[in-house]
Amino acid sequence: MKGSMRKMLCLGLTALSMGVMMPGAVSAEKAAITMPQKMANGETVEVYYRKGLPLTAARARAAELKRETMVLKAGSIRREGSKPLTCDILFEKDVPVTLRDGTVIYTDIFRPVDEEKHPAIMAWSPYGKEIGGQWLDDVPGRAGVPQAATSGLEKFEAPDPAYWVAQGYVIINPDSRGAYHSEGNLNYWGSQNSKDGYDTIEWAAKQPWSNGKIGMSGNSWLTVSQWFIAGEQPPHLAAIAPWEGFVDHFRETANRGGIPNPVFPEGIFETFASKNYIEDQPRMVVTHTLLDAYWQDKIAKLQNIHIPAYVVASFTNPVHTHGTFAGFRQIPSKDKWLRVHNTNEWADYYQPEHVEDLRKFFDHYLKGVANDWEKTPRVRLSVLDPGHKDVVDRFEQEFPLARTQYKKLYLTSQKTLAGAKEAQEQIISYDTQSKQSAVNFVLNFDKDTELTGYMNLHTYVEADGSDDMELQVTVQKLDKDGKVITDPVTHMPTVSEGYLRVSQRALDTHKSTPAEPVLKHTREDLLKKGEIVPVDIGIWPMGMKYHTGEKLQLTIAAYQPPKADSVPPFGIAKIAVPAKGYTFRPGEKTAMKTLGGGHTEVAHPELAVKAPATRNKGKHIIHVGGKYDSYLLVPVVPEK
Template sequence: MLNNKTQAEYKTRHQKNIEITMRDGTILRHNMTRPDIDGKFPVLLERSPYNKEGGSENGVGSPEFFAARGYVVIIQDVRGRFASDGDFYPFKDDGNGPNKDGYDTVEWLAKQDWSTGKIGTIGGSYSGATQYRNAISNPPNVKAMFVRESSADYSEEWVYRGGAFELGFNLGWAHRVTLSNLNHLVTDEKHEETEKMLIDIENNLDDWHKKTPLFPTQYFNGLSDWYNDWLENPPPSDYWKEFDMSDHFGNIDIPIYHLGGWFDVFLNGTLKFYQGVSKNGKSDKTKQNQRLIVGPWVHGPTNINNRFAGEFDFGPDAALDFNELRLPWFDFWLKGKNNGIDETKKINFFVMGKNEWKQADEWPLKNTTYTKYYFNKKLNGEIKSLYSGTLSDKKEIENSQLSFTNNLNNPVPSLGGNTLSIPNGVFEHSSVDKQCITFSTNPLENELEVTGPVSAEIYVNSDQENADWIVRLCDIDQSGYSRLVCDGIFRSHATSGEIQKIKIDMWATSNMFLKGHRLRISVTSSCFPRFDRALNNGSEKSENNILCGGSNASYITLPIINN
C-alpha cells in the first residue's frame, strides 16, 4: 500500500478567504477546494503559517488530489499570518492554552452543511505542529491525523538540541517568517525600509551566523520578539513547559499516522510522539491505531517522493507518492472504507545500506541487542584525522586520553545531517571527519544491521567552563566514502579540568553496514553553523579531552538487530 495509484472521481471547485471567528473574536481565513457537486463530504484541514495560497500542501497538490477523491480540503492561515488577523507567536495559540484556534476551526467545519462532521488533519513541519498541538486539546470531531515531520518538545527538537541552539535552522527560519509577515508587523510607511533591511541581512546570513553574542538579535526586536525569547530561555527554563507535549500524550484520543525522515530535523519528535501515544493514549483504540513510517528523507513533503537525501541516492524504493500514501488512512477513518489499513503492520521503516523497506509492530524493535562499541586509543590509521583510534566491542584495559584544540574562530563545519535552512542530508563526510578524533572498526566480515535509538556515553574534560561534544556515526564503504548515519550534541558546563561522564542522544537510525564496510565515529567540539558555539568569556580556544579505556571508557551503544 506504499505506492498505490488511484483515479480522480470528481471535478473540483474553489472558494477563497472564508472567515472563521475564534473564541476571542479574532478572524482567521482559509481557502476551500471541494468536489464540484452538492452533498456532504469529510473534511481535511491544514493550518499553516506559510500562506494558504502556497505552502506545503499546495506544493504537493493535495487540495486538488483529495477533493477529486471526495474530500473538502481547507488550507487556513494561522493567527497573525497572511490573510488571518491577530498576532503570530509560534505554537502559542494552537494547543490547549486560552486560545484554541485548531479546536475552534475544527468545530466550525464540522457544523457546515457540506461537511459530514468527520474531520481529518494534514500538513507537516509547522502545520504538523498545529496538528500535534490540536491533538492535546482533543477536538471531538477530529477522527484522524496524518502528521509529517514535526516535534513533540520544541526545546529539544526545534530550537535547541542537547543544550545547543539550532542556529543554522532557526536563524534562517525566523528570518523567512519575519520577512513574509511584514504586512502584519510594520506600517505602510515602514514597510519598504524594513523589507530592504531584511533582504540585506538575508544576503549576508553567513555573517550573521558568526555574530556573538546571539542574544539579543537586534533586527528581530519589535518584529519577531519570540526569537529573542527563545535565546533568552535556554532549556531547562520554565518557558518551555507549555511547548512540551510529552506530558499530554494521555489526553490524546485520535488515530495518528506519523511520518518521519532519518535526516529530518524533527525526527526525534516524530518517534517520541508515536511512542508516547502508542503507550499512553487515552483509549485502547487510540493506542492500537498509531502508525509510523520513516524513510531516508530530509525535511519537506516533496522530498518524500525523492530517492536522494542530500547528494546520496538511496534507490528507487525510497521515493513514495505522498498523497497516495495518505489516502487509504483517511478513506478508512473518515469514509469507513474497509481497506484493511487497520490490520497492517504498525511501522514501516527504510533500512539504509540495504535500501529496502521493512515492517514491524513495535519501536524499538523486539529483536534488538544493545551493544557497546568502545572508543579505544589503539591506532587504526584508516583516515588521516586528528587521531585515528579503534572502535571495538572490547574495551582497552588501560586508561588513556586524547586531546584536541577547539577554535571558535575556526570551528569544525557542519555538513548535512538532521537540519534545515542549511544543506541537510548526506554528503561525503571525510573532509569533516579529518578535522575530528576518529575511531573506526576493521572492515566488517558480515553485515551488521543497526536499527533503533543510538546514544554515546563519553568521559570528557575541558580547560574551559563551557564545551560542546559532538559524536557522529558514519558508514565507510570500500572506496572510503563516508556516509553520515546519525549524530548528536551535548553542551557541558563544568569547572576547568573536571572530568564528566555525559550522555549524547544521537536519536535513531536504520542502517545495514555491509560486508567490507567500516563503522567510523567522529568526536569534535563544534558543528557550525548548524549549532551555535559554546562561548567562554572571550576565550577563543579551548583544550578538550576525551577519555578512553579502563575506568573512563567512552562508548557508543548501537541497537544491533538479530536477523
C-alpha cells in the first residue's frame, strides 16, 4: 500500500473512531464533522469542525440574547472593585449586523449620549462581548492589571468603553461569526473572518452616529484580527493598533519549525461557546502538517496594509513576538510606529500612560486632531536586562537596527561558543530518550554587550536511530556564576527559542536572510542512515543586555511537546454582575448573578486533540569544527 493511501486510510479510521464525519460519512451524534471550505487561492479544503461549549455551560459565561438600549449612568459600576464610569454612556445591546452572505452577527455598542458623529474603535474576537469564556480574572494576578484599572465594560483584551466614550469615541464589540448568539460557524481567522470584519466596519461607517472613520484595537486574538481584516482594505478602516499578535498561523504558532503543536489551540478551543460548529483547528494542526492551501489562508495580507498603524511588541511572548515584529516590518504603510515594552501584553495595554498614548494616535487619525503625533519616534525600544534594570523607550529609527553588527559564535567540542572555528571535525551527541536530552554551549562576555534582533543557529546534524529529528533551541542569559536569572514576577527565565522538524529544513531562499531563515514547509525530506545535513534554525528576536562576566547559554535539545496545562484554565473565575440592568451604584443593594464554571467543563472531551508523539528516537549528533561551520549568528548592537 502506498504511503499516501495508508495515511488517508489511517486518518479515516481514526476520525470515524472519534465520531468525526469524513466526507460522505454519517455520524449519529454529529459532535464533529468536516465541511468543504473555499480558501483565498480558490482551492476547496475539507475542514474539520466540532461542537464547542453550549451557551448554557457555566464556563461559557454567556449572556442572553436581548436587543435593548439603556443609559449607563456616570458614577455607576459594572462590578464591585471596578472603576466607576466618568460619564453617561449609551449602551446598545445585541445590535444585529447582516454580513454579505446573509449571516447575522450581534454586536454591543457603547457611545456618547448625544446626537453628534463620532469615530469608532472595533474589537473583533469570538471570546464573548460580555465577560465570556475568557477574562483577566482567569489569569493569575490578573496579569498585573488591577481590577480598578478598568470599568469591566470591556471585552477580553479590548479597549475599555468607559474611557473611550468619555473621550468622544464609539466602541464596537462584536461576537464574530459563530460566537455565542451570532449565526454561522466559528472560524479561526482566514479569508472568511477577514471579510466578515470588512462588512462590519462598512456597516458601522454608515450608522448615523459615525463620522466615517473606524479604528481597531486590542491584543492577542484581537491583534491577529487587525492584521487580517486590514489586509482586506475596508474603505472606512482608518487606523489600527495591533498590540501583540501573529501574522502567519502555521509558521508562528500551530506548526512552528514544522512541528505540530495542537496544545495551545486546544486549550483555547475549550473556552469557545457557540450554537453551531467551531473550526477544529487543533485537528487541522495534526492532519495538515505542511503549508498547504488551508494554512496559506491563515497568512495575513500584510502587503495590502497602507493605513496608519501603532504597533506594540515584546521580546517575551511565546506566541506573538515574531509576528508582531514581522507585521510592523512588512506592512508598506508610511505612517507606522513601533513600541517594544518589557512587561506583558495585558499589563502594558491597560497602563494609563499607554492608553493616553494610543488616544493621541487615534485622535490624530480618526478625529483629525493636530497634536504632533507624527513627531513621535518611529521606534521606542526596550532592552531587557534580567538581574539589572531594563532599558525602556529608547528612541530608534527602525527595527532591526541599522547599526547591528552580526557575529558568528562557533560551537565547539568543549561546549563553548567561540570566535573561531575548531580546526578538527568533532561530534557532540545526546540520547533523545534520556532526562538530559540536550547539550549546552556557553559564551562568557568579557565586556558589556547588547544583543538586539534576530538570531540564527546554523549547524550540521545527524540522527542515529530515526529518519527525522525535532529540535528545540533556546538562548538565555546566565549570571556570573552560571545560574539562570529568573523574572521577579513570573519566576521564569527570559528566553528566545527556535524549533525545527529536520525533514522540513528546506529554505525559502527568496525570503531567507543570514539572520532570518524562512522555511518552505512544502515537503518532507527524511534522513537516511548516516546522513549529515545542514540546518538553519531561526531564533525569535530578542533584546538583551549582557554585563561583563555574565554568560549566554545556547541549548540544543530534543523537542518535548508542551503539557496540556500550559494554557490558563479560562472560564473558571467566578464573576458577579447585576442580575438585571448592567451597572449599579457603589454600595447599592443589587441582585447579582455569578458567572463562571469549572475547568473540567469541556464539550466532548473525547474529541480533544493531544500533542502527537515526537519523531525523536536514538541519538542526535551535532557536527562541529573542520568543514562543519556550526555557529550561532548573533546581533551585536554598538552604542550610539
